[in-house]
Every structure is written in C-alpha cells, then in structure tokens.
Amino acid sequence: MHQTIIDTLKRNQLSITDSRKKILELFLHAKGALAHFDIEHQSGAEFDRVTIYRTLQTFVEKGIIHTIPTADNSIRYALCKDDCANGHHHDDHVHFMCDSCGTTYCLDHVTVPQVSLPNGFTVTQTDVIMSGKCMKCV
Amino acid sequence: MHQTIIDTLKRNQLSITDSRKKILELFLHAKGALAHFDIEHQSGAEFDRVTIYRTLQTFVEKGIIHTIPTADNSIRYALCKDDCANGHHHDDHVHFMCDSCGTTYCLDHVTVPQVSLPNGFTVTQTDVIMSGKCMKCV
DNA sequence: TATATTTTGCAACGCTGTTGCATTGTATTA
DNA sequence: TAATACAATGCAACAGCGTTGCAAAATATA
Ligand SMILES: [Mn+2]
Ligand SMILES: [Mn+2]
Ligand SMILES: [Zn+2]
Ligand SMILES: [Zn+2]
Numbered sequence: 001m002h003q004t005i006i007d008t009l010k011r012n013q014l015s016i017t018d019s020r021k022k023i024l025e026l027f028l029h030a031k032g033a034l035a036h037f038d039i040e041h042q043s044g045a046e047f048d049r050v051t052i053y054r055t056l057q058t059f060v061e062k063g064i065i066h067t068i069p070t071a072d073n074s075i076r077y078a079l080c081k082d083d084c085a086n087g088h089h090h091d092d093h094v095h096f097m098c099d100s101c102g103t104t105y106c107l108d109h110v111t112v113p114q115v116s117l118p119n120g121f122t123v124t125q126t127d128v129i130m131s132g133k134c135m136k137c138v
Numbered sequence: 139m140h141q142t143i144i145d146t147l148k149r150n151q152l153s154i155t156d157s158r159k160k161i162l163e164l165f166l167h168a169k170g171a172l173a174h175f176d177i178e179h180q181s182g183a184e185f186d187r188v189t190i191y192r193t194l195q196t197f198v199e200k201g202i203i204h205t206i207p208t209a210d211n212s213i214r215y216a217l218c219k220d221d222c223a224n225g226h227h228h229d230d231h232v233h234f235m236c237d238s239c240g241t242t243y244c245l246d247h248v249t250v251p252q253v254s255l256p257n258g259f260t261v262t263q264t265d266v267i268m269s270g271k272c273m274k275c276v
Numbered sequence: 277t278a279t280a281t282t283t284t285g286c287a288a289c290g291c292t293g294t295t296g297c298a299t300t301g302t303a304t305t306a
Numbered sequence: 307t308a309a310t311a312c313a314a315t316g317c318a319a320c321a322g323c324g325t326t327g328c329a330a331a332a333t334a335t336a
Contacts, residue, residue: 015282015333036323048285053324069209071265096259113251115266120273121234127209127267128253135258153302155314174292186316191293282333292323300315
C-alpha cells in the first residue's frame with residue numbers, strides 16, 4: 001500500500017512529500033468521495049488548509065482524482081480509474097449522494113446515458129448526480 | 139407583464155414588495171438561469187445582498203424558481219414550470235452550461251433519462267448537467 | 277554534501293452565505 | 307382613511323471557502 005502511494009506519485013512526476021502521501025492514503029482508504037473538509041479533519045490538522053487545496057488541485061490536474069459536482073454545492077473528490085492521466089479525464093460514471101449520511105459514491109459500473117440535445121448545442125461533458133438513500137440508510 | 143408578476147406573488151401568498159417584484163421581473167426577462175451575482179448587478183445595487191438571498195430562498199420554497207447544480211460550484215436559479223408549487227418541485231429536465239459564455243439553459247423539452255442503480259440505492263432525485271458550447275458560441 | 281528547484285506555511289484578502297435585531301413597509305380591519 | 311398587527315428589509319457582524327504572494331523549509335539532482 002505504501003509502495004502504491006509512492007509509485008503513483010512518481011508515475012505522475014510529483015515529488016514525494018508528507019502531505020501528498022497522507023492525502024493520497026486517505027483517498028485509497030476512503031469508502032466514498034472526500035471533501036476538503038473531510039481531508040482537513042482526517043489528516044489530524046497536520047497540514048495547512050492551503051497545502052490541502054494545492055494538493056487537491058495538483059491531483060486533479062494529474063488525473064489522480066476527479067471532482068464531483070453535488071446539489072449542495074460542495075466539491076467532492078474521488079480517485080480516478082487508471083485511464084485518466086495528465087488532465088485528460090475519462091470519468092463517465094454516475095454519482096450518487098446519500099441525503100441521510102452524506103456519503104458520495106462513484107458508481108463506476110453505471111455509465112452516464114447518452115442524451116441528445118437540440119441542434120446548436122455541442123456537448124463535451126455530461127454529469128449525472130443522483131440522490132436519495134444509500135444501502136446503509138434505508 | 140407587470141400584472142403577471144403581481145399575480146404570481148399573490149398566488150403564492152407572498153406580500154408584494156419592491157425586491158420581489160424586481161427579482162421576479164429579472165427572471166421573466168432572463169434568457170438563461172441567474173446566479174445571485176447576476177441579480178445583484180442587474181438590479182442596480184438597489185437591494186441589500188441579504189434581501190436577495192432571502193428572496194431567492196422564498197421563491198425556491200414556493201416553487202417559483204428552482205436551483206441548478208453546476209460543475210463550477212455556483213448555484214444558479216431559473217423559473218419553474220407551473221406544476222411546481224409549495225416546495226414540491228417537478229423539474230425533470232436536463233441543464234446545459236456553456237463553457238464559453240457561461241449561460242445556463244433549462245432544456246425543458248429534454249427529460250432526464252431513467253438510470254437504474256445497483257440494489258440498495260433508493261433514488262429520489264436525478265440531476266443531469268451537460269456542458270460544452272451553446273448555439274451562440276460555436 | 278552542496279546546489280537548484282519545489283513545496284509548504286503563514287498572513288492577508290475577496291467572495292459567498294447566514295444570523296440577530298432594529299427599522300421600515302405591507303396587509304388587515306375598523 | 308387611519309390604526310394596528312405582522313412581515314420584509316437593511317445593517318452589522320460573523321463563519322467558511324478558496325486564492326495569492328512571499329519567505330522558510332523540504333525535496334530532488336548531481
Ligand atoms: Mn466518480
Ligand atoms: Mn431548469
Ligand atoms: Zn447513506
Ligand atoms: Zn455560449
């Protein structure tokens with residue numbers, strides 16, 4: 001696991017620092033997506049807010065994590081699959097946010113459906129966010 | 139037009155105030171969705187920020203407008219169809235946000251597709267946000 | 277180990293959204 | 307229309323998110 005973390009950083013030409021290792025570790029252990037808030041708390045106030053912001057930015061640019069738009073307007077982040085790299089994301093799965101526990105899931109096996117738009121619109125991205133209750137909160 | 143505004147407010151048991159009339163008017167004339175920022179500027183600094191926030195909240199609760207989640211994490215608002223009332227929204231259409239001009243469209247005639255989820259998830263809402271270029275920005 | 281390059285922490289800032297409370301405006305009834 | 311009850315507004319203050327500039331610290335390179 002520790003080696004996976006270092007490999008991932010090296011593969012993306014990132015220097016190995018404490019904050020990057022720790023934040024990447026949090027994502028690898030996380031069940032759902034993480035918000036900045038979660039990371040700040042789960043890392044035990046070890047790093048500055050700004051460092052966390054910058055690390056998340058870097059990870060998004062490198063294709064290590066992707067952002068998830070949510071209805072409550074708070075950005076969440078989750079690990080990408082292997083085919084995302086260097087700013088070219090290919091995350092075409094549906095996201096689910098539980099109204100009860102707030103957990104945000106990447107439904108990797110549910111692909112976003114094709115939606116045809118009126119003439120004149122050119123689509124480059126489609127986000128599907130579903131909400132309701134998850135299996136733990138029935 | 140002016141009568142439409144007053145009627146709408148009365149129908150929703152809202153008292154007739156300058157800010158409500160003005161903000162509702164802005165929505166009726168708007169081509170796309172409006173953010174708080176847009177309203178604050180288009181109303182000519184006539185009303186306090188807080189009043190605008192509270193008016194938007196009230197309109198959402200009454201089913202006059204609905205919120206649109208966007209990938210850039212800024213809430214936008216747009217008029218509801220007639221069948222939304224008193225906190226019961228039935229907005230099941232797709233939204234499109236232009237990367238070029240920022241305009242957010244309600245595609246009222248494009249309904250959100252059915253997406254079946256794995257067992258355990260109970261869905262109450264589905265949001266589809268598409269982005270790319272609109273007809274004005276080809 | 278010495279040097280060049282990156283990353284970090286801190287301070288400061290602007291923006292968004294919320295709350296409490298006194299003042300003002302609207303609706304109601306006589 | 308005027309008096310009253312009630313609701314909405316403006317103001318001040320606050321908390322949270324996200325960004326930037328810069329000096330100090332950590333990392334990579336040789
Ligand atoms: Mn995802
Ligand atoms: Mn809409
Ligand atoms: Zn849940
Ligand atoms: Zn456009």
